[in-house]
Amino acid sequence: MKTEILKIAAAHLKPFLLILSLVVLYRGHNEPGGGFIAGLLAGMAYVIYAGAFGVGKAKQLRLVKPMFFMGLGIGIALFSGMIGLMNGADSIFTGIWTTLTLGGFSLKLGTPLLFDLGVYLTVAGMLVKVLFTVMEEDV
Amino acid sequence: MIILTSIFILFGLSVIAPFVNQKFPKISGWLLGIVPASLFFVFLSKIPAVGRGDAFKEVYPWLSELGIGLSFNLDGLSLFFALLVTGVGALIMIYAGYYMRSYQKTNRFFGYLVFFMAGMLGLVTASDWITLFMFWEFTSISSFMLIGFKHEKTAAREAALQALLITGVGGLALLAGLIMMSLPYHSFSFEAVISDPQPFLQSSLFVPATILILIGAFTKSAIFPFHFWLPGAMQAPSPVSAFLHSATMVKAGIYLLARLHPVMESQELWIYTLSVFGVVTMFVGAWFALAQQDLKKILAYTTVSALGTMVLLIGTSTAYSVTAALVFLLVHAFYKATLFMMAGNIEKITGTRDMNQLGQLNRYMPVATVISLLALLSMSGIPPMIGFIGKELMYEAKLNAPAAGNFILLTGFLANAFTVFVSLRFAYGVFWGEKQGFKKQPHEPDVSLLAGPAVLVFISLLLGIFPNQIAGLLGPAFQAILPGETLIKLKLWHGFNEILLLSFLTVLLGVVMFFCRKAIIRIVSYLNGNYFNLKLSQRFFAGIDVFLNLTKRKTAVVQHGYHRFYLMTIFIAAALLLILTMPAIDFQFDFDLKFNGLAFFAMLAAIMIIAGSIAVVVAQSRLVALIATGFVGIGITIVFVLYSGVDLAITMVMVETLTVVLGAMVVYHLPKYLNYSGVGLRIRDGFVAVFFGFVMGFLALQTSKPTTITKISDYFVENSYAKAFGENIVNVILVDFRALDTLGEIVVLALAAIGIVSLLKLNAQKKSSR
Numbered sequence: 065m066k067t068e069i070l071k072i073a074a075a076h077l078k079p080f081l082l083i084l085s086l087v088v089l090y091r092g093h094n095e096p097g098g099g100f101i102a103g104l105l106a107g108m109a110y111v112i113y114a115g116a117f118g119v120g121k122a123k124q125l126r127l128v129k130p131m132f133f134m135g136l137g138i139g140i141a142l143f144s145g146m147i148g149l150m151n152g153a154d155s156i157f158t159g160i161w162t163t164l165t166l167g168g169f170s171l172k173l174g175t176p177l178l179f180d181l182g183v184y185l186t187v188a189g190m191l192v193k194v195l196f197t198v199m200e201e202d203v
Numbered sequence: 204m205i206i207l208t209s210i211f212i213l214f215g216l217s218v219i220a221p222f223v224n225q226k227f228p229k230i231s232g233w234l235l236g237i238v239p240a241s242l243f244f245v246f247l248s249k250i251p252a253v254g255r256g257d258a259f260k261e262v263y264p265w266l267s268e269l270g271i272g273l274s275f276n277l278d279g280l281s282l283f284f285a286l287l288v289t290g291v292g293a294l295i296m297i298y299a300g301y302y303m304r305s306y307q308k309t310n311r312f313f314g315y316l317v318f319f320m321a322g323m324l325g326l327v328t329a330s331d332w333i334t335l336f337m338f339w340e341f342t343s344i345s346s347f348m349l350i351g352f353k354h355e356k357t358a359a360r361e362a363a364l365q366a367l368l369i370t371g372v373g374g375l376a377l378l379a380g381l382i383m384m385s386l387p388y389h390s391f392s393f394e395a396v397i398s399d400p401q402p403f404l405q406s407s408l409f410v411p412a413t414i415l416i417l418i419g420a421f422t423k424s425a426i427f428p429f430h431f432w433l434p435g436a437m438q439a440p441s442p443v444s445a446f447l448h449s450a451t452m453v454k455a456g457i458y459l460l461a462r463l464h465p466v467m468e469s470q471e472l473w474i475y476t477l478s479v480f481g482v483v484t485m486f487v488g489a490w491f492a493l494a495q496q497d498l499k500k501i502l503a504y505t506t507v508s509a510l511g512t513m514v515l516l517i518g519t520s521t522a523y524s525v526t527a528a529l530v531f532l533l534v535h536a537f538y539k540a541t542l543f544m545m546a547g548n549i550e551k552i553t554g555t556r557d558m559n560q561l562g563q564l565n566r567y568m569p570v571a572t573v574i575s576l577l578a579l580l581s582m583s584g585i586p587p588m589i590g591f592i593g594k595e596l597m598y599e600a601k602l603n604a605p606a607a608g609n610f611i612l613l614t615g616f617l618a619n620a621f622t623v624f625v626s627l628r629f630a631y632g633v634f635w636g637e638k639q640g641f642k643k644q645p646h647e648p649d650v651s652l653l654a655g656p657a658v659l660v661f662i663s664l665l666l667g668i669f670p671n672q673i674a675g676l677l678g679p680a681f682q683a684i685l686p687g688e689t690l691i692k693l694k695l696w697h698g699f700n701e702i703l704l705l706s707f708l709t710v711l712l713g714v715v716m717f718f719c720r721k722a723i724i725r726i727v728s729y730l731n732g733n734y735f736n737l738k739l740s741q742r743f744f745a746g747i748d749v750f751l752n753l754t755k756r757k758t759a760v761v762q763h764g765y766h767r768f769y770l771m772t773i774f775i776a777a778a779l780l781l782i783l784t785m786p787a788i789d790f791q792f793d794f795d796l797k798f799n800g801l802a803f804f805a806m807l808a809a810i811m812i813i814a815g816s817i818a819v820v821v822a823q824s825r826l827v828a829l830i831a832t833g834f835v836g837i838g839i840t841i842v843f844v845l846y847s848g849v850d851l852a853i854t855m856v857m858v859e860t861l862t863v864v865l866g867a868m869v870v871y872h873l874p875k876y877l878n879y880s881g882v883g884l885r886i887r888d889g890f891v892a893v894f895f896g897f898v899m900g901f902l903a904l905q906t907s908k909p910t911t912i913t914k915i916s917d918y919f920v921e922n923s924y925a926k927a928f929g930e931n932i933v934n935v936i937l938v939d940f941r942a943l944d945t946l947g948e949i950v951v952l953a954l955a956a957i958g959i960v961s962l963l964k965l966n967a968q969k970k971s972s973r
Binding site for chain 1: 849850853857858868937939942945949950952953955956959964
């Protein structure tokens with residue numbers, strides 16, 4: 065499956081897909097999107113790359129640490145649930161929202177978004193870990 | 204806030220402890236010791252306030268609908284144990300920092316150890332039965348991890364499993380018992396049952412609840428006949444034996460008994476059970492300690508004996524006996540932790556802890572010898588150590604026991620004499636005795652290894668001479684166990700009386716036994732080998748084997764391994780269950796499909812789905828079938844888009860694509876597509892499929908009908924933006940309203956990934972080894 069066209073496409077698709085995944089993650093709260101889809105997108109970016117260049121090469125990429133990201137994701141999700149508690153809410157996973165304004169550009173941030181980031185990382189990590197292992201087996 | 208904060212600090216420390224050890228391996232013990240030591244001093248500063256009766260209640264709402272609260276309290280008894288946990292814990296940390304250096308992968312060890320400390324602190328400060336139970340289980344789990352720390356050794360794994368199963372079953376019994384006990388109150392707080400025990404005592408569940416709670420306490424505290432896990436647990440590294448299996452965790456059962464004593468003290472069931480099991484355990488433990496050769500086994504069996512003594516003393520329920528129980532608990536924690544640490548030192552330095560291979564160590568490690576001897580003096584109950592006061596009080600309590608005093612006194616006397624004998628054997632056999640050829644040249648242990656034992660022994664000596672210094676601590680603790688009475692005044696010298704005579708006779712008998720030690724050890728070994736060999740541990744594992752075989756057979760029937768039958772089972776069961784629930788639905792057969800603007804595309808999608816499904820069934824190759832499945836998926840996606848479920852559609856496209864890609868990978872490796880099933884089987888499968896499809900379709904049609912049932916989705920629609928500031932309802936449900944569910948899902952996802960990867964790796968290994 066190692067064709068030049070796929071290689072070039074995969075190399076260029078990777079950053080694009082990653083950025084797209086972050087966009088999808090952020091917009092998820094109000095418009096279609098969300099951590100799960102975004103995680104699949106991000107994971108696919110690397111799976112396509114591995115398909116083109118081989119798993120061995122893909123594993124050397126800087127961000128390919130699936131186990132770490134899965135752990136981090138669950139950690140972030142759990143932590144986001146505690147923030148509300150620390151702020152005096154009666155139960156965990158109480159959302160806390162704030163708006164960050166940078167110049168004329170305002171960004172709405174909240175613990176549910178942080179939670180979604182955890183979902184995103186876990187899903188992406190899971191996808192990369194499983195598919196890479198399957199693809200390695202395949203060779 | 205102080206209690207919950209302390210517990211959280213320790214939980215936090217357990218997370219960073221591995222990194223601390225990684226970064227500063229040379230001083231990690233001292234660094235990690237700082238936190239429990241500071242907590243110790245914080246708790247120490249609370250003694251006067253607790254003595255005055257100030258309230259330290261902390262209640263955090265948890266499951267208030269069920270009467271459960273995350274609540275803590277710092278009364279005398281809790282403070283007493285909290286000081287023990289943090290104080291001994293700090294010393295153990297210092298010791299473990301050096302001791303564990305010769306082990307592999309010690310980073311996680313410190314994580315487990317601090318985690319245990321957090322759990323234990325929560326256990327002794329909880330003031331809600333469910334909170335207590337939660338921390339109780341934390342300690343069981345960390346004990347399992349720590350016993351099995353040398354997991355490459357079969358013996359360590361087995362011992363860990365045995366300890367976990369016994370304390371785990373005990374934990375379940377305890378939970379059931381605590382729930383039964385709290386039923387009449389609609390509240391799980393300690394206060395409810397302790398301030399007004401009558402509803403519980405008169406409830407029909409009193410007897411079963413008491414028995415279950417006792418099973419929980421007895422398994423945890425290694426009371427006969429559950430005692431055998433404790434000697435097995437000696438597989439753990441010495442810091443663990445010193446901390447969990449002598450000073451703190453095994454005392455959790457004692458703590459529970461003490462805590463419940465005010466409720467139960469008037470009940471014969473309680474008093475007699477505690478007394479009988481206490482006496483038996485006290486004697487059995489001391490007896491089995493007699494002929495042991497392994498230093499840690501000796502200490503383990505004397506610990507069993509000591510735990511039995513404490514249970515007996517609580518069960519005796521007099522001012523003397525409860526004072527004795529508290530003093531003895533403290534005394535025992537001090538000398539036993541010291542001796543376990545010294546046994547670890549000896550093993551570390553000489554390479555063995557078999558008494559037959561040790562001797563003359565006083566020449567090589569004078570400081571260690573002095574520390575050990577003082578601890579052994581305390582264990583034998585010889586002045587001026589505080590152990591003497593503990594034993595005097597014990598005799599006093601037994602003399603004044605309300606029932607069966609003479610019998611209890613006699614067994615107690617024998618058990619104490621055995622302990623003296625064992626201490627003498629320990630001292631003589633290790634530090635004097637015959638000179639042995641050591642594998643390594645012995646030397647004085649490092650200062651980190653001696654600091655903890657030295658401090659504990661020094662306090663034992665100091666408290667022996669000035670015993671009333673701890674009255675301020677023991678008094679409030681005493682009040683929590685036996686309200687209405689007062690602590691007996693602690694004195695080193697009681698004058699010449701029958702108690703002193705008893706003490707003297709105990710030591711005398713121990714010394715006499717020591718002089719005939721060869722004969723005694725031979726006789727005891729013979730008796731143990733031929734008559735008293737209960738083989739509890741072996742029987743336990745035989746029982747486990749029987750159970751495993753049973754489940755294997757059951758699994759072979761239920762988990763047959765044929766994917767097609769699994770699917771069939773699921774489909775048929777789901778369809779039947781759905782049919783069963785259907786009578787509750789008010790059916791309206793109204794198939795009025797509205798053909799509006801969307802219908803054309805919807806029809807197209809429907810045709811696509813149907814065509815795809817037919818193609819799957821008639822396909823002559825796997826690849827075609829796979830692609831046809833993808834076709835069905837895309838058709839469904841279009842339906843989602845048409846009815847504005849864009850999130851679902853995006854997810855669906857991704858999942859469908861992935862499935863096809865993954866499937867293509869698998870298809871490549873499968874054998875040629877052959878038709879294995881005959882016509883009859885195909886008809887059967889077709890019937891199941893059509894049946895299930897009909898039921899689901901029918902249900903789908905019914906759910907689209909207007910109903911009077913209020914739907915939870917209305918709540919989501921109303922509150923999605925108002926309360927959760929999100930317009931995408933699906934997402935808001937996932938990350939806000941139902942975030943806890945999602946958290947569970949991603950954890951499952953991660954676990955599944957680990958499972959898949961390990962299965963694949965295992966397969967690869969098998970292939971390469973073939």
